[in-house]
Amino acid sequence: MLLNTISNALSTLSEPWWKIFYDFSSLTQAIDEGLRSSLSPFWAVTIEMLIIGVVFLLFYALIGLFLVIAERKVCAFIQNRLGPNRIGPYGLFQTIADLVKLLFKELIPIKNADGFLFNLAPYIVIIVNFMVLAALPYGKGLHAIDFNIGIFYVIAVSSMSVIGVLLAGWSSNSKYSLIGAMRSGAQIVSYELSIGLAIITVVVLAGSMQLSEIVEAQRTGWFIFKGHVPAFLAFIIYIIAGTAETNRGPFDMAEAESELTAGYHTEYSGIKFAFFYLAEYINMFIVAAVAATLFLGGWMPFHVGNWEGFNRIMDFIPPFFWFFGKTFFVIYLIMLFKWTFPRLRIDQLLTLEWKYLLPINLVNVLIMAFLVLMGWHF
Amino acid sequence: MNSIIQYFKEIIQGVGSLLKGMRVTNRYFFSPGKIVTQKYPNNRKDLVMFERFKGEVVMPHNESNEHKCTGCGICEINCPNGTIEVISKTIITEDGKKKRVIDKHIYRLGMCTFCALCVKTCPSNALAFSQEFEHAVFNRALLIKTLNKPGSQLMKGVE
Structure with a gap:
């Protein structure tokens, strides 16, 4: 029916x-x-919610699997290798095979672990991901919930994933997990500030927190061009802080393989480990998608002021593809960070945040507010 | 004031060096040049191992089935884990002299660590490394190899 x-x-x-x-x-x-x-209206709404839930589940799995293979391919090409090349054309089905393997693997119960919290941790991380994914605008009319405080909601919810990480580290009853989780906590809490301030810079420029309005405000030009220098600085700071938030790239001390075996998910096995792994990649997608929405215009095609002809040509590419193109561009940047830079020490990481990013960011917000007040932006 | 200038100088220099690194990786991503990955079982026919590769110890023989091993046993003494065993015998040459030649030069591949001490110390350069690397067998006894070919002789002029 x-x-x-x-x-x-x-x-x-x-x-x-x-x-x-x-x-x-x-x-x-x-x-x-x-x-x-x-x-009846009740059942109609229920079924609509079910449909959206299933769509997001599928989307989550597809994006997660795709990002894992993309990461492996990108790092392979950077290192003059081929990467996975056995399963499917160009090894494209490698991650599906990996997922099937992880599904079949035994879930090893940890002695002396706090069973309830141990099992709860991966679900908290996943649920946080879903809550953020629901608020993002993917294309024109493809937006599950459009809060009037959308971007505020996104930062508020995404910073909750640290609870899952801390729970995983604490309940595993292992020194590696605990140290990894504590590092991750220190990192996320301090970089949350930079992310928030970088986003505030854009909110000042857009004059709204509603994601659909932020995208609409970029119809005459993306914010990274409209707000020239301060917006560009905010973009750089956002990307750096976002990379740190996702515990990736040069900031992956939370799971530093050479020091902590695998950090907070050392004790996890099978599909629970896969949840953490997928959540890490979806976090990267979320950071990239928010960057694309705030700075690169979301699903808005590349428009230049009032060049009607040029804008109309750009409109031929559907907004859906613009959004994913921009998101994958930012994801490529984040991957490039990971495969270029060496890992930072914990004190270097905190120095970067508190001595460099935060002061620059505060001044940046001030400059942006001044620009908007004087109307000097485009 | 100086420290403030230093602060901004550090930032600019740091960003510059980071961008330099990213330019390199970005260039490799878009034009990787030579791909170093060997698709091994597929290119088995035309796979050429490089010359320095230590596959296994062999004793090169020339066309007339002659080798250079005099049976001195230096390789056996030098081998740190007893991989090599030289079994020699004494023969009487045409002009009535007694001479030591090898009967069997036994090489146990399963014990070899490929340290190359035997190859380096051989006074007559009788041993060498081959580039063969597919050593897997089903029976451990097959890993014990006799390096001199049956019926082979010492090369003329090698003492």
Whole structure:
């Protein structure tokens, strides 16, 4: 019955199917009307929520698996290697095989571990990921929840993932896990400041916290160009702090392989380990997606002021692809960080944050506020 | 004032050096040049190992089945883990002299650490490394090899 409703909704669409990529709102409205015509409002909303949940689950798995293979390929090419090349064309199905392997592996119960917290930790990390993913605008009309404090919600929720990491470290009853979790806690708490201030710079420029309005405000030019120097500085600071937030790249002391075996997920095995691993990559996707939305215009095509012709040509590429193109560009930058720079020591990491990023960031917010006040931005 | 200038100088220099590193990795990503990965079982036919590779110890023989080993036993003495065993015998040459030649030069591949002491110390350069590396066998006894070929003789002019 559900499938019938959806196919009816699809068939009532007046445009050809590929037009959906330009504006998803017609599709979502058609599904909504189809459901509401045949069901009571309560059940219609319930089924809509279920559909969105399943879509996000699929999206989560696909993006996670794709990012793992992408990371391996990128690092392979940087190091003059081929990377995974056995399973599927160019080894593209390698991560699917890995996932199947992890699903079949034994979950080793840890003696003297706090069982409840030990099992809870990966789910907290995953749930935090889902809560953030739901608030991001993926394309025109492809936005699950549009809060009026969207970006505030995103930082507030994403900083909760540190609880999962700390729980994992504490409940494992292992010195490596505990040290890794503590390092990760210190790191996330201090870099949260930089992320927040970098985002505030953009919020000052946009005049809104609602993600859809932030994207709409970039119709005449992306913020990284509109806010020239302060916006560019904020972008750099955001990328650095975001890399540190995800415990990646040169800031991966939380799981420094050479010192702590695997950091906070040392004791995890099988699919629970896979959850942490996937969550790490989805975190990277979230950081990149937020960077793309705030600084590079989200799903907004590349527009220059009032060059009508140029803007119309750019509009031919669907917003959906603009969003993912920008996101993957930022992800590539973050991967490049990881495979270029050596790991920082914990004191160097905190020096970078408290002595360099934070003061620069504070001055940057001031300059941006001044620019907006004087109307000197484009 | 000086320290403030120093502060900004450090930032600019740091960012500059980081960008330099990223330029290198970025260039390698887009034009990796020579890919070093060997797709091993697929290119087994035309895989050429480099000359310095230590596959296993062999005793090179020339076309007329002659080797250079005089049976002095220096390789056996030098081998740190008893991999080599030289079994020699005495023969009487045509002009009536007694001479020591090797009967069997036994090399146990399973024990070898590829330290190359035997190859380096051999006074007559009778031993060498081959580039063969597919050593897996199903029976351990197959790893005990006799390096001199059956019916081989000492090369003329090697004492």
